[in-house]
Amino acid sequence: MTERPRLAVVGAGPAGLAAALAAAERGVRVTLVDAAEQAGGQFYRQPAAALGARRPQALHHQWRTWERLRAGLDRHRAAGRILHLTDHHVWCVARDPAAGVFGVHALRGPAQEEGVVVRADAVLLATGGYERVLPFPGWTLPGVVTAGGAQAMLKGGLVLPGRTAVVAGTGPLLLPVAGGLAAAGARVAALAESAGPAALLRQAPALAAQPGKLAEGAGYAARLLRHGVRVLTRCTVVAAHGTDRLEAVTVAALDRDGSLRPGSYRRIRCDTLAVGHGMLPHTDLAETLGCSLSGTAVRVDDEQRTDVPGVWAAGEATGIGGAALALAEGHIAGRSAAARLRGTAPDPRRWAAAGRARTRLREFAAALDAVYAPPAGWAERLPDETVVCRCEEVTAGEVRGAVDPLGAGDLRTVKLLSRAGMGWCQGRMCAPAVAGLTGCPLTAGRRPLARPVPLGVLAALPDTDTGLPETGDDLAEAEVGRTAAEVGHPVADAGPPETD
Amino acid sequence: MNPMELVRARPGASRTVTFDGRPLAALPGQTVAAALWAAGVTAWRSTRGAGRPRGVFCGIGVCFDCLVTVNGRPNQRACLVPVRPGDVIRTQEGTGRDDD
Numbered sequence: 001m002t003e004r005p006r007l008a009v010v011g012a013g014p015a016g017l018a019a020a021l022a023a024a025e026r027g028v029r030v031t032l033v034d035a036a037e038q039a040g041g042q043f044y045r046q047p048a049a050a051l052g053a054r055r056p057q058a059l060h061h062q063w064r065t066w067e068r069l070r071a072g073l074d075r076h077r078a079a080g081r082i083l084h085l086t087d088h089h090v091w092c093v094a095r096d097p098a099a100g101v102f103g104v105h106a107l108r109g110p111a112q113e114e115g116v117v118v119r120a121d122a123v124l125l126a127t128g129g130y131e132r133v134l135p136f137p138g139w140t141l142p143g144v145v146t147a148g149g150a151q152a153m154l155k156g157g158l159v160l161p162g163r164t165a166v167v168a169g170t171g172p173l174l175l176p177v178a179g180g181l182a183a184a185g186a187r188v189a190a191l192a193e194s195a196g197p198a199a200l201l202r203q204a205p206a207l208a209a210q211p212g213k214l215a216e217g218a219g220y221a222a223r224l225l226r227h228g229v230r231v232l233t234r235c236t237v238v239a240a241h242g243t244d245r246l247e248a249v250t251v252a253a254l255d256r257d258g259s260l261r262p263g264s265y266r267r268i269r270c271d272t273l274a275v276g277h278g279m280l281p282h283t284d285l286a287e288t289l290g291c292s293l294s295g296t297a298v299r300v301d302d303e304q305r306t307d308v309p310g311v312w313a314a315g316e317a318t319g320i321g322g323a324a325l326a327l328a329e330g331h332i333a334g335r336s337a338a339a340r341l342r343g344t345a346p347d348p349r350r351w352a353a354a355g356r357a358r359t360r361l362r363e364f365a366a367a368l369d370a371v372y373a374p375p376a377g378w379a380e381r382l383p384d385e386t387v388v389c390r391c392e393e394v395t396a397g398e399v400r401g402a403v404d405p406l407g408a409g410d411l412r413t414v415k416l417l418s419r420a421g422m423g424w425c426q427g428r429m430c431a432p433a434v435a436g437l438t439g440c441p442l443t444a445g446r447r448p449l450a451r452p453v454p455l456g457v458l459a460a461l462p463d464t465d466t467g468l469p470e471t472g473d474d475l476a477e478a479e480v481g482r483t484a485a486e487v488g489h490p491v492a493d494a495g496p497p498e499t500d
Numbered sequence: 501m502n503p504m505e506l507v508r509a510r511p512g513a514s515r516t517v518t519f520d521g522r523p524l525a526a527l528p529g530q531t532v533a534a535a536l537w538a539a540g541v542t543a544w545r546s547t548r549g550a551g552r553p554r555g556v557f558c559g560i561g562v563c564f565d566c567l568v569t570v571n572g573r574p575n576q577r578a579c580l581v582p583v584r585p586g587d588v589i590r591t592q593e594g595t596g597r598d599d600d
Contacts, residue, residue, distance in 0.1 A: 145556055
């Protein structure tokens with residue numbers, strides 16, 4: 001090979017950054033493609049530069065790790081080993097199996113109207129995850145946001161949705177979200193976590209093997225204590241109240257059988273409810289490439305390879321496990337890709353430390369997953385009139401009706417019969433709820449386009465396997481270091497957005 | 501305490517935009533959604549079916565609940581689109597194309 005191989009890394013969060021650095025250090029030219037204006041992903045989401053934050057670390061954890069990642073990225077960019085394409089929203093990765101070439105298709109800029117195709121010899125998917133939120137009456141009211149959404153708006157835009165917040169749901173994300181909101185000046189009236197201490201104790205051996213992670217959790221808890229946040233365990237949101245915006249929530253204690261304890265209902269006045277029930281992996285790009293899934297996550301081997309040649313995956317896309325696990329997986333994936341692209345087999349002993357961390361952190365994630373299960377009985381309790389599909393405004397009663405009397409046995413049929421999951425978000429928000437309500441397994445979404453694409457961009461694509469032009473150079477060496485606006489194959493000036 | 505103080509922000513000069521005709525001050529670098537939150541606005545869409553108010557939900561561009569009309573273009577995700585000086589932001593009614 002006369003030219004150094006090129007790896008496209010999709011996603012610049014912890015997994016993507018660790019992978020990009022590991023590969024670049026081993027002589028691979030990396031194109032890092034990311035939707036945000038700055039690297040960091042969700043975990044290390046940075047405030048917009050123009051906001052002039054002089055102490056962004058006040059909203060972050062593990063800041064030193066971020067500084068290391070950022071310094072590495074800056075160094076490799078300056079040396080021309082990493083091309084960082086910011087504000088590039090990837091909607092599809094296409095593969096030419098014969099040539100072993102990939103076309104990474106993105107829409108550029110905030111308007112997402114102009115198409116760009118990046119050529120690569122291999123692809124590493126570090127697409128992260130998004131939050132699972134289970135419905136309850138009032139969950140569509142303005143003022144009800146996902147826990148991660150509240151955190152993203154705070155970290156990126158330095159804003160709060162209101163003055164008094166309740167944080168609720170289940171999962172390890174709730175603690176840092178409550179702590180962040182409180183530190184930023186919101187009054188956090190309560191943190192309602194549906195898991196209880198007993199569930200934590202059942203997983204005690206697996207959790208105790210992770211002193212670092214436990215200390216992290218203790219740090220979050222101490223911060224809550226400092227801000228006087230009331231933590232209610234075995235407690236769930238029953239309803240959000242308000243007419244045109246949130247005014248209060250009702251929470252109640254959960255009994256062991258999942259029923260709500262009579263007399264435990266408590267109404268809390270608030271203008272913000274940050275709610276989440278864990279995370280789900282982003283797998284659209286992997287699915288379209290033909291990668292097998294394991295449950296709802298991309299299946300990978302010990303080298304973080306998917307079962308499609310030339311495609312690696314790391315981080316939340318391969319299973320929810322947090323930033324530290326994403327770093328370990330990304331590092332291994334980047335080293336493996338670098339070796340394989342040179343035509344050699346990697347020696348796993350070289351990444352033994354990352355491998356051990358990966359094993360340990362996956363065990364920890366599995367233990368957490370067992371603790372933070374969705375609150376039992378939520379589906380049975382959901383009233384028929386509650387909207388489940390936020391886009392198409394499909395109610396729980398309509399979703400139930402797709403099964404009985406209409407006889408649907410899978411999410412796709414439920415969608416066809418009820419329209420739940422047919423709207424803008426393509427079921428990303430409601431699929432877990434629809435699965436829970438109907439008893440259908442939560443299957444992958446099968447979304448060939450990972451985001452809305454203007455018809456003009458699709459129409460302008462050349463008729464090749466990868467969507468890359470047959471002739472003409474791809475991103476040349478000379479282009480490395482130029483601004484994102486100057487590189488890539490423009491596909492089309494899309495003109496007006498897609499029609500109705 | 502507020503988020504700006506917490507991170508010791510020194511934002512650039514604010515710019516004026518309008519929301520449903522009302523002038524608002526927005527900071528450079530903020531998204532449309534962040535600028536609206538900072539002004540105390542949490543809803544800027546009414547749904548196609550029941551006409552119910554919506555605003556930010558996921559905050560990261562996945563849920564499409566925060567769709568808004570900016571400078572006459574409907575269906576913009578407020579949580580992703582950066583606010584620009586002079587932007588005319590309007591509550592999106594239904595599909596946002598009823599006025600066409």
